Amino acid sequence: MKKILNDPRDVVPEALDGLVAASQGRLRLVDGTTAVVRAGEGGGNVALLIGGGSGHEPLFGGFVGEGLADGAACGNVFTAPAPGVILEATRAVDRGEGVLYVYGNYSGDNLSFDAAGELAAAEGIPTESVRVWDDVASAPPDRVEDRRGIAGDLFVIKVAGAVCAVAESLAEAARISRKARDATRSLGVALAAGSIPETGQPTFELAADEIEIGMGLHGEKGVSRGKLRAADPLVEDMLGRIVDDLAARRGDEVCLLVNDLGSTTWMELLIVTRKAHRLLADAGIAVHDTVVGSFCTCQEMAGFSLTLMKLDPELQAYYDAPARSAAYTKA
């Protein structure tokens, strides 16, 4: 695979340099680390720190900004950030009321954020963790804690950012952010693999006419491999699994995210959006907001994911709050 890189070992620090440059003074690096934080004073008391492996850009650094995260601790490509990076980012974002961690539920990330949280506690900085586990393909409903976090991160970060800006306490911020997490479900489909920058090798193999539903962001096995289908039946299959898992019912209201995994065109995403809206309308489920674009990717993977977040009045109010970052702006 051809990529526009310098030394492949430098992709993470160089990309973070670029993110800071693009921010026009709104972001800064935590010295000597691969963590990026807001440059000015944040608006809230409780701080929000997100993070995880790199390679899924614009996740996570693209969501640091007003009404969103105060910082992002970034690991190497497809590798959890080290506890030390998370700890330094924790110190940098803390405003005295503690730090909420929101990250995808992967064993490496869990270990790193837990370790950093213990180190932060020893310094008097309380933390709470919200592990995002939105991928319905990765474990059955009775084992949600074994599920992976994928594009649903965006909705949980959106709500958590709005909550942290006004929350009275870390516990309150964690409670509402967990509610957003528990109301969020996603499912992806891969048509072709992305490649790892350091090796140029694809993360998995799919035949020329094959797709895999539920394929993870790093090539983890999905729930169903089959022939490429037309968009409409594919969306019907995928959305049906999400709606069932979420137990979304007539009269419910949801936010919809149609996320490109890397090289799927807006044209295709919009064709998917069209069908998703028709299916939701037929089911009597109202769509409060629709987000279309590249938010959580796996390098140049071809494919997309669908995410629903079921709203209640509390979640809706936080969801609707304005936000501004490199990759997501809500006016």
Added chain:
Amino acid sequence: MKKILNDPRDVVPEALDGLVAASQGRLRLVDGTTAVVRAGEGGGNVALLIGGGSGHEPLFGGFVGEGLADGAACGNVFTAPAPGVILEATRAVDRGEGVLYVYGNYSGDNLSFDAAGELAAAEGIPTESVRVWDDVASAPPDRVEDRRGIAGDLFVIKVAGAVCAVAESLAEAARISRKARDATRSLGVALAAGSIPETGQPTFELAADEIEIGMGLHGEKGVSRGKLRAADPLVEDMLGRIVDDLAARRGDEVCLLVNDLGSTTWMELLIVTRKAHRLLADAGIAVHDTVVGSFCTCQEMAGFSLTLMKLDPELQAYYDAPARSAAYTKA
């Protein structure tokens, strides 16, 4: 190439259906056409209509919204919209003060918009055209009117949208929008071709280790084909050509767009952004704003383009105005 489609002949109307669905009531189709317009009353007197061939999503439909375009007339993939579609969109967006057309400088688009403008004039709707010709690779500086329009469309549309919202007259809106156009230069590089949805065929061929600087959005010949290089010297070469053509000098202020042509990752775009900022800083050229993402694509083409718009106080004020659409939001 695998794509997520239904009948490939329906990609344009289906994608527009999806765009309207995603807008949550903010957009509507002009009945029986492939034109999309704002559903409510726009804010301005002069209306802004953009358009061109489909296949470059989110251009053009993704830029219809508050502070941006009032409508977009969309052709089939890589095909100019028919004059009839443009005329119907013109009628739909006109508020009695005329309609400004902004579109890329391609012979088919020029013919269609000119024909539609004549038909509109016959109905008493005055129009003015601003043809975007930002691609420095496509003709020498003494023949700018032969240059193609590429990602610089975004900056011209951004300024034109802000201008139309407050302009006293169509002539004034056209004057300032032309100034934005004349201050904008772009250059792209392709690493791999995108494919046409109806045929599945790539639009051109590049060897596994080849790149082409200045390649057009439809595979038009560029200015220099060579071996894949590291990001930094590639950006230096490309940005140098843009800065020279724009005659940007120490003390000037610019906006920078780093645009993905389809399947280039944010990680790569940020590495490009980093180098572009360093080069501009070295040249004493201030960057007022930086935009990174997928705005003007050629299906899943791998590659990126760089765009600079040189600001003066008038352009800066319009550039800074808030805007909101499916693909571009400025808060």
